[in-house]
Amino acid sequence: MRSAFAKWITKEAIEMNSILVTGDLGFGVFEEFRKVHSGRFINAGVAEQSMVGMASGLSTLFGRVFVYSIGNFASLRCLEQIRNDVAYMNLPVTIVSVGSGFSYGSQGYTHHAIEDISALRAIPNLILYAPADIIELHSVLTEIRQSDSPSFLRLGRGGEPKIHEMNYDLDIASPSALASGKDGCIFFSGPIGFEVMSAQQILAGEGIFPSIYSCPRLSPSYNFSDLINVGGSSAILVVEEHVRSGALMSSILESLIGHDVNLANFCHLAVDNGAIHELGDQGYLRKLHKIDSTGIAKEFKSLLDKR
Amino acid sequence: MDSRILASEIRKLVLKMTHHSGASHIGSCFSVLDIVSVLYSSNFDIYLENWKDNKSNRVILSKGHAIAALYAALATKGFFPIGQLDNYCKNGSMLGGHPNHLVPGVELSTGSLGHGLPYATGIALAKKKLGYGGQVFVIMSDGELDEGTTWESALFAQHNNLCNLTVIVDRNFLQSLESTESTLSLEPLDEKFRSFNWEVETIDGHDHIKLINVLSKTQLKPKLIIAETIKGKGVSFMENEVKWHYKSPNQEEFEKAVKEIENMDTL
Numbered sequence: 001m002r003s004a005f006a007k008w009i010t011k012e013a014i015e016m017n018s019i020l021v022t023g024d025l026g027f028g029v030f031e032e033f034r035k036v037h038s039g040r041f042i043n044a045g046v047a048e049q050s051m052v053g054m055a056s057g058l059s060t061l062f063g064r065v066f067v068y069s070i071g072n073f074a075s076l077r078c079l080e081q082i083r084n085d086v087a088y089m090n091l092p093v094t095i096v097s098v099g100s101g102f103s104y105g106s107q108g109y110t111h112h113a114i115e116d117i118s119a120l121r122a123i124p125n126l127i128l129y130a131p132a133d134i135i136e137l138h139s140v141l142t143e144i145r146q147s148d149s150p151s152f153l154r155l156g157r158g159g160e161p162k163i164h165e166m167n168y169d170l171d172i173a174s175p176s177a178l179a180s181g182k183d184g185c186i187f188f189s190g191p192i193g194f195e196v197m198s199a200q201q202i203l204a205g206e207g208i209f210p211s212i213y214s215c216p217r218l219s220p221s222y223n224f225s226d227l228i229n230v231g232g233s234s235a236i237l238v239v240e241e242h243v244r245s246g247a248l249m250s251s252i253l254e255s256l257i258g259h260d261v262n263l264a265n266f267c268h269l270a271v272d273n274g275a276i277h278e279l280g281d282q283g284y285l286r287k288l289h290k291i292d293s294t295g296i297a298k299e300f301k302s303l304l305d306k307r
Numbered sequence: 308m309d310s311r312i313l314a315s316e317i318r319k320l321v322l323k324m325t326h327h328s329g330a331s332h333i334g335s336c337f338s339v340l341d342i343v344s345v346l347y348s349s350n351f352d353i354y355l356e357n358w359k360d361n362k363s364n365r366v367i368l369s370k371g372h373a374i375a376a377l378y379a380a381l382a383t384k385g386f387f388p389i390g391q392l393d394n395y396c397k398n399g400s401m402l403g404g405h406p407n408h409l410v411p412g413v414e415l416s417t418g419s420l421g422h423g424l425p426y427a428t429g430i431a432l433a434k435k436k437l438g439y440g441g442q443v444f445v446i447m448s449d450g451e452l453d454e455g456t457t458w459e460s461a462l463f464a465q466h467n468n469l470c471n472l473t474v475i476v477d478r479n480f481l482q483s484l485e486s487t488e489s490t491l492s493l494e495p496l497d498e499k500f501r502s503f504n505w506e507v508e509t510i511d512g513h514d515h516i517k518l519i520n521v522l523s524k525t526q527l528k529p530k531l532i533i534a535e536t537i538k539g540k541g542v543s544f545m546e547n548e549v550k551w552h553y554k555s556p557n558q559e560e561f562e563k564a565v566k567e568i569e570n571m572d573t574l
Binding site (some may be wrong): 039042044045047049050051052053054055056057058059060061062080081084085088089 | 361
C-alpha cells in the first residue's frame with residue numbers, strides 16, 4: 001500500500017498544494033516524488049516530535065501536509081504533537097504510518113504497532129483510517145483529498161493482497177461488505193483482512209458462511225447497530241491485529257450502547273499481552289496470537305458450536 | 308502603540324487578572340511582559356486586521372503559562388473586548404490559563420512546553436518556500452529549553468537556513484522548582500546555539516530600546532535572543548521568587564503590588 005500511496009501523492013501533490021515530510025524513512029518509496037517535486041519533499045530527520053509540529057506550521061500556508069514514518073514512530077512517539085498541534089488545531093495534516101500490527105514483527109517489540117489505534121481513537125477531530133488493501137486505500141485517499149480535517153492513515157508494510165474486487169468507488173462511509181452469509185458476522189479492520197478472507201475459504205469448505213465486513217475507518221466510529229442483528233442471536237467475531245483494548249471491538253461495543261445485545265454472542269480475536277516478548281515474521285506472530293486464517297476459522301466454529 | 312505605554316497597561320491588567328481569578332504564573336508574566344509589549348508595539352505591525360496574513364510577522368507564545376500577558380496585550384490592542392479579561396480563568400470563559408487558538412491573535416494553543424518552536428519552524432519554512440516576508444517570533448521560557456524538541460528544531464532551523472525565525476528566550480534563570488542551572492544546566496547557552504549555527508545575542512530583556520533594536524535587525528541565520536529578565540519584575544516581593552510561579556496575589560499583596568507598579572519606570 002505504501003507504493004500505491006507514493007504513486008498517488010506524486011500525482012496529486014501540485015493540485016493539492018501538498019508537502020511530503022518524512023522522518024528519514026521511505027527508502028525506495030519516494031524517489032519518483034523527489035524527482036518530480038523536489039521542493040515539496042522535506043526530510044525532517046529522525047525527529048518525529050518536532051517533525052509533526054513543524055508539519056502543522058507548514059500546513060497553515062500550504063495545502064495538505066503528509067507526514068510519513070513507521071508504526072509507533074508516527075503515532076506514540078509524537079502523540080502529543082498529533083493531539084495538540086494537528087488535531088486540536090484542526091489542520092489539514094495527514095500522518096501516514098506504515099508497518100501496522102506485526103508488519104515489522106521480526107524487528108522486535110519496539111516495532112510492533114499494536115497499541116496505536118486505541119491511543120489515536122481517543123483524539124478529537126482526528127479521522128483514523130486503516131485500509132485493508134489498495135482498493136480501500138484509494139477510497140480513503142479520495143476522501144482525504146476532499147477533506148480539510150486532520151487524519152491518520154494506518155498502512156501495512158507493502159504487498160498486501162487485494163481482498164476487494166476492482167472497484168475504485170468503494171463506499172467507506174459505512175463498513176464494507178465482503179461477503180453476505182447466513183452464519184453470523186466477522187468484522188475486521190486493516191490488512192488482517194487477508195487472514196479473514198482466507199479463513200472464509202476454510203469455513204466455506206465446512207459449509208459455514210458468515211457475513212464479512214471490513215472497517216477502513218476507525219474514528220469517528222461507524223454505527224454498527226444496523227449491521228449487527230440487535231436482539232437476535234447471530235455469532236459476531238471481531239478480528240484485529242492490535243491489542244484488545246480500545247480499537248475495533250471497543251468501537252463496535254460503544255456503538256451498541258443502548259441496544260438490546262447479548263454479549264455472549266460476541267468473540268474477540270486480538271493480540272494478547274502474554275506473548276509480547278515473542279518475535280518473528282508477520283505470519284508467525286499472527287499464528288502465535290491466533291489471528292491467522294486457521295485461528296480465525298477455528299474460533300468462529302467454536303463460537304458457533306457454543307451457541 | 309508605544310511599547311512602554313503598552314507594557315504599563317499590560318502590567319496593571321495582568322495583576323488584576325491573576326488576583327481576581329486566583330490563577331498562577333504572575334511571576335512568568337512580569338518576566339516576559341516587556342518582550343510581549345515590544346512585539347505588539349507599532350514597531351512590528353501586528354494587528355487584528357493582518358495577523359493571519361501570510362506576509363505578516365507572527366508571534367508564537369510557546370511559554371503558554373504566561374498567557375495573561377499576551378491576552379492583556381491583545382485586548383489592549385482591540386483583538387477582543389477588554390472586558391473579557393475579567394473572565395480570565397473563570398468557569399466557561401474563552402480565556403484560560405494557557406493560549407487557545409480560538410482567541411483572536413493566538414497562533415497556537417500551547418501549554419505543553421516545547422511545541423511552539425517546531426510549529427514556528429514550519430511557518431518559517433513555508434514563508435521561505437513561498438517567498439513571503441515577515442518574521443516568525445517565538446517566545447520561550449528558559450526552563451522550556453530542556454525539552455528535546457528545542458534541540459531537534461535548532462538542528463532543523465539551521466539546516467533549512469531559517470533566517471526568518473527568531474527565538475526570544477525569557478532568561479530569568481528560574482524554572483518550576485528551582486534555578487535552571489540547578490535543574491538541568493543550560494550554560495553556556497549562547498555557545499550551545501552558536502555551535503548549532505544560529506546567530507545569538509544577549510540583551511537586557513526589560514530594555515525596550517535594546518529589544519526593538521535587536522528584534523529589528525536583518526538576520527542571515529536563525530537567531531536566538533537571550534533576553535535576560537527578572538521573574539516577577541516590577542514587584543519587589545515577587546522578584547526572583549519561585550513561589551510566584553504558582554501563587555496568586557491576595558488582597559493585601561495586590562494592593563501593595565499596585566502601588567509598586569504605579570511608580571515603575573520602564574527603560
